[in-house]
Structures are given as C-alpha cells and as structure tokens.
Amino acid sequence: MQKFSFNRRLVIIIVCLIVSFALMTVSVAIRNKKSTPPLVQQFGNDIVGLVDRVVAIPSNGLSGSVSSISELLNTYQENQQLKKQVSELAQTKVRDQTLAKENKQLKKEVSLNNSLTDYTAVTASVITRTPSSWQNQVVINKGASAGVQKNMPVMSGSGLIGRVAEVNKTNSKVELITDNNDSANRFAVSITTKSGKTVNGVLSGYKAATGQITMNNITTKAKISKGDKVVTSGLGGLTPKGLYVGKVAKTTGDDYGLSTKLYITPATDLSDLNIVTVAVTKS
Amino acid sequence: MYRLSKLRFGFPIGLFFWLLIDGTVSQVFSVQLFRTPSTMVSHLVVLWLVCGAIFEADSALSMPLARWAAVAGAVFDLYYTGIFGLYVFIFPLVIYMTRRLVSWIRPNFLSGLLVYFIDITVVEALGYLASRAMHLNDASGNAFLVNTLGPTLAFNLAMFVILYFPIRWVYNWLK
Numbered sequence: 001m002q003k004f005s006f007n008r009r010l011v012i013i014i015v016c017l018i019v020s021f022a023l024m025t026v027s028v029a030i031r032n033k034k035s036t037p038p039l040v041q042q043f044g045n046d047i048v049g050l051v052d053r054v055v056a057i058p059s060n061g062l063s064g065s066v067s068s069i070s071e072l073l074n075t076y077q078e079n080q081q082l083k084k085q086v087s088e089l090a091q092t093k094v095r096d097q098t099l100a101k102e103n104k105q106l107k108k109e110v111s112l113n114n115s116l117t118d119y120t121a122v123t124a125s126v127i128t129r130t131p132s133s134w135q136n137q138v139v140i141n142k143g144a145s146a147g148v149q150k151n152m153p154v155m156s157g158s159g160l161i162g163r164v165a166e167v168n169k170t171n172s173k174v175e176l177i178t179d180n181n182d183s184a185n186r187f188a189v190s191i192t193t194k195s196g197k198t199v200n201g202v203l204s205g206y207k208a209a210t211g212q213i214t215m216n217n218i219t220t221k222a223k224i225s226k227g228d229k230v231v232t233s234g235l236g237g238l239t240p241k242g243l244y245v246g247k248v249a250k251t252t253g254d255d256y257g258l259s260t261k262l263y264i265t266p267a268t269d270l271s272d273l274n275i276v277t278v279a280v281t282k283s
Numbered sequence: 284m285y286r287l288s289k290l291r292f293g294f295p296i297g298l299f300f301w302l303l304i305d306g307t308v309s310q311v312f313s314v315q316l317f318r319t320p321s322t323m324v325s326h327l328v329v330l331w332l333v334c335g336a337i338f339e340a341d342s343a344l345s346m347p348l349a350r351w352a353a354v355a356g357a358v359f360d361l362y363y364t365g366i367f368g369l370y371v372f373i374f375p376l377v378i379y380m381t382r383r384l385v386s387w388i389r390p391n392f393l394s395g396l397l398v399y400f401i402d403i404t405v406v407e408a409l410g411y412l413a414s415r416a417m418h419l420n421d422a423s424g425n426a427f428l429v430n431t432l433g434p435t436l437a438f439n440l441a442m443f444v445i446l447y448f449p450i451r452w453v454y455n456w457l458k
Contacts, residue, residue: 016372023368024417031365041361048303048362055303056310063311128306129313130363133322133431134414134422137364138310166365173365178319181419208320208430271317 031166035150042168049127049139049171056127060274116234116241119279122146126273127171136162136176140276143170147280151238153187156276159244159267160187160232164278177213178206178270189215189245190233191262197222200233203245207263211270212249215262224251230264240281293457294335294346298355301331306363316438321430323438328355329377329406330443331450333399336381337390338454348382349375369413376409377402396443403439407432 036042071078107115124142142148144167152164154174165175177187191199197220204216218224228248234241250263308325309316316323332355335348356371364370381398388394411427414420422430 020368020372020413021416023371024366024413027365027367028417037365041367044358044361048358051299052303052306052362055300056307059304059307059311126310128303128363129310129317131305131309131325132364132410133317133324133435134410134420135364135366136317139306139362180421211319269314271319272314 036144036167045166045168046143046170049141049168052127052139053141060125064274119240119281120147122148122278122280123275124148124278125275130173135181136179136270137165137173138176138273138276139171139173140278141171142278143168143172145169148172148278149238149280152281153232153239153243153279154276155243155268155279156273157268159246161266161268161270161273161276163187163239174276176270177203177266178208180206180208187239187245188233188235188237189230191224191228191230191248193222193224193228195222199224200235201262203264210263211266213246213264213266215264216254216259218260218262219258220260224248224260224262226250238281240279243279288344289457290344290346290454293453295351295354297331297453298328298351299358302328302355302358320426321434323434324407324431325442326403326406326435326439327442327446328359329374329402330399330439330446332374332378333381333395333402334447334450334454336378337385337395337398338451340382340385340390342458344458348378352378366417366419369410373406373409377406380405392447395447396440399443400436400440403436404432407435 030037037045122142124140124146126138127141128139130137130139140154148164148167150164150167153160154162154164160177162174162176162179164172166173175181187203189201189203191201193199199218199220199222201215201218203213205214206212207214215230226248230245230248232239232241232243232245244267246264246266248262249265252261252263253259254261305325305327308327316325332348332352335346338344339346339348352374353371356369356374357367359370359374360367381402384398384401385394388398390398407427411420411422411431415422
C-alpha cells in the first residue's frame with residue numbers, strides 16, 4: 001500500500017510537470033506568433049485589469065502625493081533652473097513648428113503621404129508591474145480599443161522604454177528593454193557619428209550589472225565615440241524613425257575581436273515609470 | 284465549519300486583494316525594489332496562502348486552499364506574466380508543502396517564518412528554472428542566488444514579520 005501511494009504521487013508529479021511545460025510552451029508560442037492572446041485570456045485580463053484599477057488608483061495617488069511633498073522641498077532651485085530652459089525651449093518649439101509645417105508642404109509636393117517618422121502618440125498610465133524578476137513588464141491602461149497593437153514601441157520621458165507584448169481590449173502589457181528574453185529589445189537603431197556617417201544595427205540585450213543596453217555585431221569602419229546619440233531607424237516592423245534610445249557610453253571589441261560592441265545608457269530611468277506614450281503608426 | 288464562516292467569502296477576497304497589491308507594491312516602490320542588478324520580488328499572495336495553511340492547522344478548520352491557490356496562480360499567470368502554466372502549479376505546491384511541514388512541527392510565529400523561508404525559496408527557484416527553460420532570461424545560477432533570491436527572501440521575510448499578526452487577526456475575525 002505504501003509503495004502504491006508513493007508511485008501514485010510520483011505519477012502525479014510527472015503529469016503535473018509535463019502539463020505545466022506543455023501549457024507554457026503553447027502560451028509562449030501563441031505570444032510569439034499571434035497578434036492578440038486567446039479571447040478567454042483577453043476577457044479575463046480585461047476584468048482583472050478593471051478590478052486592479054480600483055486597488056491601484058488610491059495607492060498610486062498616495063505615492064504621487066508623497067513624491068510631490070518631497071519634490072516641494074527643492075522647488076525653488078528647480079524653478080530657477082527651469083526658467084532658463086523655458087526661454088530656450090520656446091524658441092526651439094517655434095522653430096520646430098515651422099519645420100514641421102515646411103516638412104508637410106514638401107511631402108505634399110512630392111506626394112508622400114506617410115513616411116517613417118509619422119506616428120500618433122497615445123498616452124497611457126501604468127496600472128501595475130509584474131512582480132517577477134524574470135519578466136520586466138508593466139500593464140498600461142490602454143488597449144486595442146485605443147488603437148494599440150502588438151509590437152508598437154513605448155516611450156516614457158525622453159526615450160524608448162520597450163514594446164507592447166500583449167494587447168487586450170482595455171489594457172496591454174509592455175515588455176521593457178531591461179527584459180532579457182529572446183525578443184524583448186531587438187529594436188533597429190541607427191547612430192549618427194560625429195563625422196556625419198550613419199551606422200545601422202540592432203539592439204541585442206541588456207546588461208543588468210551596469211544598467212546599459214548592449215548592441216553587438218557592428219562591422220562599420222566609422223568611428224563611434226562616447227556620447228553619440230542612438231535613435232530608432234524605422235527599419236522593419238512598427239517602430240517609427242527617430243525615437244530616442246540613449247547615448248553611447250562605451251565602445252569595445254566583441255569577444256572574438258571581429259566586430260564592435262556598444263554599451264548604451266538609456267535615456268530614461270527604466271525603473272520609475274508612471275505615464276508612458278505608445279507610438280501608434282499608421283499601417 | 285468553513286461553509287458557515289465568514290472565511291468562505293473573506294478568504295478569496297483577501298486572496299485577490301493581496302494578489303493585486305503585489306503588482307501595486309512593485310509599481311509604487313519600483314525604484315527601490317527593481318534597482319539593478321538586484322531585484323526584490325513581492326510575494327504577498329504567497330504570504331496570505333501560507334498564513335491560511337498555518338492558521339488552518341492551528342484551528343482545525345479545513346479550507347479549500349489548494350483550489351483557491353490554483354485560481355490565484357491562474358490569474359497571476361494570465362494577468363501578470365502572460366505565460367500560462369507556471370504559478371497555477373507552484374501556488375498549490377506551496378499549500379501542499381506548507382501543510383506537510385506544519386503537520387510535523389507545531390506552527391507558531393518562528394516556525395512559520397522558517398516554513399515561509401522554504402516556500403519563498405521554492406517559488407523563486409521553480410520560477411527561475413521554468414523561465415530558463417522557456418528562454419525568458421539568461422541569468423546564471425550564481426546571479427539568481429545573489430541578485431534575486433537573496434533580496435527577495437530578505438524583503439518577504441520582513442513582510443512576514445510585519446504582517447503575520449495583522450493577518451492572524453484578520454483570520455480570527457473571519458473565522
């Protein structure tokens with residue numbers, strides 16, 4: 001009898017393991033191939049998302065008020081610094097408007113409707129964050145009904161933070177570029193060097209120890225120096241051109257000495273996200 | 284009698300509350316919890332489940348904990364990670380382990396702390412192994428122990444110390 005019950009337990013454990021791995025494999029496959037999750041999952045996620053808002057809104061509000069009190073303490077200094085920047089910004093903004101207008105006219109002249117730089121911004125707030133160290137994901141409060149699609153790039157502050165990994169009707173999951181899975185941070189980017197040359201490449205990973213994005217397999221002869229700006233190149237997929245990723249922090253040879261490897265400091269603090277912007281491209 | 288007590292509704296409500304609080308805590312304190320390279324993962328829902336198993340043994344009340352643990356795991360998988368089939372098995376396993384452990388030792392605050400230590404280690408280790416198998420991360424075993432397991436244990440044991448008596452009060456009130 002003892003032997004029988006031991007065997008039965010072993011069988012249960014093995015069956016559970018097999019079922020678990022089968023389910024995980026299927027859901028990873030669905031996640032990689034389909035543009036939306038199965039309907040049941042979408043529906044469930046929408047309902048949980050609604051309930052979560054009831055829990056999240058008071059606590060996020062509370063943390064907002066706490067941080068605003070701490071910000072109040074250095075308001076005076078900040079105000080003085082910002083005043084200087086505002087006067088510069090007004091000039092840049094006017095120039096930006098004029099250039100955008102001119103650009104539109106020129107596009108019309110050559111009958112070019114949409115170019116790689118065109119996108120509309122959908123602003124969303126972060127409801128919650130995945131409590132896991134293997135998946136750096138946040139859930140935002142805009143979904144398919146607001147025009148969000150899978151793989152669209154997401155920005156916060158001044159730079160790129162990740163891409164949409166899963167879209168439900170009223171919320172969606174954003175996979176941050178700090179996530180180290182096989183597909184999270186493969187963005188096509190380009191770097192304009194000091195001598196004016198353009199270097200194209202693909203982001204290849206994230207180094208958690210230093211908090212830098214890495215970029216491998218660059219075989220160009222152009223000299224990339226520290227401080228060069230990295231922006232998305234708009235090649236392939238749904239990412240528009242010209243989203244700011246970060247600055248080059250270090251260039252080294254790769255492990256085999258054949259190509260160049262770059263370390264990029266991200267433009268935004270990736271651990272502190274409250275309001276994000278989804279770049280919706282017209283396709 | 285479980286069927287007649289307030290626990291019948293109180294337990295699931297608490298379960299989902301702590302499940303959602305896990306995400307909210309991770310979001311609100313993300314600067315402190317997810318400071319690279321080390322990450323602290325909040326597992327308050329596991330705390331609620333483990334406390335349920337401990338107080339169940341204490342008061343000779345039988346609750347359908349494993350079933351609710353599986354439901355919480357399913358919601359966790361679908362809503363938080365998007366990969367179904369991991370926590371839906373880990374959470375009932377935690378209940379099973381805790382029940383076995385508290386049948387051997389008399390549950391109280393200190394032994395509960397040790398049981399919770401083992402539970403969190405199992406949750407994190409299985410989560411790590413599964414995500415390695417599914418190619419969701421490429422962290423080495425050393426990096427896992429130092430950067431994730433250590434800080435996570437520290438955070439969750441502190442939470443156990445802070446929340447054990449309030450949660451016991453809630454269970455006693457619901458009973």
